[in-house]
Amino acid sequence: MSSSDVIVIGGGLVGTAVAYGLSRLGGNITLLDEGDDAFRASRGNFGLIWVHGKGRGAPHYARWTRESGRRWPTLAARLRDETGIDVQFEQPGGFHLCFSDAELEARSERLAAVRDEVGGDYPFEILERAALRERLPQVGPKVVGASYSPMDGDVNPLKLLRALHAACTQRGVVLKAGHGVERITHADGLFTAHGGGRQFRAPKLVLAAGLGNARLAGQVGLNAPVGPSRGQLIVTERTRKLLDHPTGHVRQTDEGSIQIGESVEDAGFDDSTTTSTLAELACRAVASFPMLGRLNVVRVWAALRVMTPDVCPIYQESTSCPGAYVVACHGGVTLAAAHAFRIAPWIDGAAAPDELGAFRGDRFPVADHPAQALDRHHAY
Numbered sequence: 281m282s283s284s285d286v287i288v289i290g291g292g293l294v295g296t297a298v299a300y301g302l303s304r305l306g307g308n309i310t311l312l313d314e315g316d317d318a319f320r321a322s323r324g325n326f327g328l329i330w331v332h333g334k335g336r337g338a339p340h341y342a343r344w345t346r347e348s349g350r351r352w353p354t355l356a357a358r359l360r361d362e363t364g365i366d367v368q369f370e371q372p373g374g375f376h377l378c379f380s381d382a383e384l385e386a387r388s389e390r391l392a393a394v395r396d397e398v399g400g401d402y403p404f405e406i407l408e409r410a411a412l413r414e415r416l417p418q419v420g421p422k423v424v425g426a427s428y429s430p431m432d433g434d435v436n437p438l439k440l441l442r443a444l445h446a447a448c449t450q451r452g453v454v455l456k457a458g459h460g461v462e463r464i465t466h467a468d469g470l471f472t473a474h475g476g477g478r479q480f481r482a483p484k485l486v487l488a489a490g491l492g493n494a495r496l497a498g499q500v501g502l503n504a505p506v507g508p509s510r511g512q513l514i515v516t517e518r519t520r521k522l523l524d525h526p527t528g529h530v531r532q533t534d535e536g537s538i539q540i541g542e543s544v545e546d547a548g549f550d551d552s553t554t555t556s557t558l559a560e561l562a563c564r565a566v567a568s569f570p571m572l573g574r575l576n577v578v579r580v581w582a583a584l585r586v587m588t589p590d591v592c593p594i595y596q597e598s599t600s601c602p603g604a605y606v607v608a609c610h611g612g613v614t615l616a617a618a619h620a621f622r623i624a625p626w627i628d629g630a631a632a633p634d635e636l637g638a639f640r641g642d643r644f645p646v647a648d649h650p651a652q653a654l655d656r657h658h659a660y
């Protein structure tokens with residue numbers, strides 16, 4: 281039996297960002313992670329810090345995302361100062377390319393609606409082809425225009441995960457890899473996480489187990505109906521600097537390779553790749569930037585998003601088991617700063633951020649299944 285002040289279950293980007301934020305506030309924290317057998321979106325994502333276009337009809341989500349993007353420079357600087365790891369954060373602004381006038385029109389209308397819903401302060405531009413070519417000369421002839429926002433950027437997501445782990449360890453968080461939690465009990469104000477013959481006890485417990493939250497939440501009176509949404513990605517050989525800005529589907533990594541994303545598929549828990557989908561991704565990338573057609577592909581993979589029915593995050597403290605929290609989301613790279621600097625203080629006892637009321641897990645019926653309600657347009 282081990283005791284601490286807080287147990288965080290899940291060592292992906294969400295759990296480590298929360299644990300890092302909590303560790304800055306003091307207290308003994310234990311982070312339990314199932315390990316390599318689990319699905320781990322944090323090891324297979326696209327690495328965008330993406331704001332513009334997210335959250336139409338959900339201004340709380342649009343604001344939450346925008347505010348996280350604004351806190352990202354602080355997160356990157358603190359991780360570099362504390363760990364020496366440069367997570368390669370850049371925020372040069374991102375482009376969303378459109379391939380028809382109708383698509384560009386719909387994009388313009390969508391962004392204007394989100395800007396109105398959040399009450400302004402939502403910078404973006406709609407660029408017709410000629411204006412786009414001045415800013416992004418590499419675009420192909422099929423691209424008719426784009427939206428651009430200075431709010432967007434990217435990061436090396438694996439370095440981010442490593443930096444968060446290192447920062448947690450340096451601040452005294454006890455990381456227990458290979459500790460899958462099978463069961464949680466609650467008695468006398470204490471939670472006990474049981475798994476692999478070990479028990480961990482604390483007065484506070486944070487569920488940050490990605491897709492594993494769906495099973496664990498009900499054990500502490502919470503509801504987290506997350507489900508898998510498959511995304512396939514391609515990475516090319518390294519090349520000279522070709523792109524100064526990320527787009528929603530193509531970005532150049534800090535190591536020089538071109539990363540091409542990403543499908544949105546309902547494939548259950550199957551995280552294998554398919555040639556037909558990868559071919560579609562490659563075609564769209566080459567239509568976006570024809571010079572990519574000369575590059576060799578070196579690796580492809582698929583990973584499962586942690587998707588809620590309305591694509592917005594779930595943040596809630598349990599009413600029947602106070603002290604138990606759930607933190608589940610898609611967009612865990614973008615939202616890492618919000619998790620470290622806004623969610624962690626709330627779990628530590630500070631007032632809840634204004635947006636949080638709208639993110640409760642009990643907004644969904646308990647039996648709801650995410651795949652049924654997936655709105656693909658919210659994703660990217």
Ligand SMILES: Cc1cc2nc3c(=O)[nH]c(=O)nc-3n(C[C@H](O)[C@H](O)[C@H](O)COP(=O)(O)OP(=O)(O)OC[C@H]3O[C@@H](n4cnc5c(N)ncnc54)[C@H](O)[C@@H]3O)c2cc1C
Pocket residue numbers: 289290291292293294295312313314315316318319320321322323324325326327328329330459460461462488489490491492493496510511512513542582583584585586608609610611612613614615
């Ligand atoms: C293809 C793809 C592209 C993406 N692109 C982007 C992007 O560009 N920008 C962006 O912001 N987001 C992106 N995302 C989303 C982002 O990757 C996720 O939101 C984020 O990684 C979720 O982190 P997590 O910690 O909740 O989940 P995970 O990374 O899945 O981690 C969950 C962890 O919990 C552990 N666990 C599970 N069950 C248990 C248990 N019972 N006991 C103990 N531990 C347990 C697992 O071992 C795992 O380490 C993308 C996702 C995918 C799949």
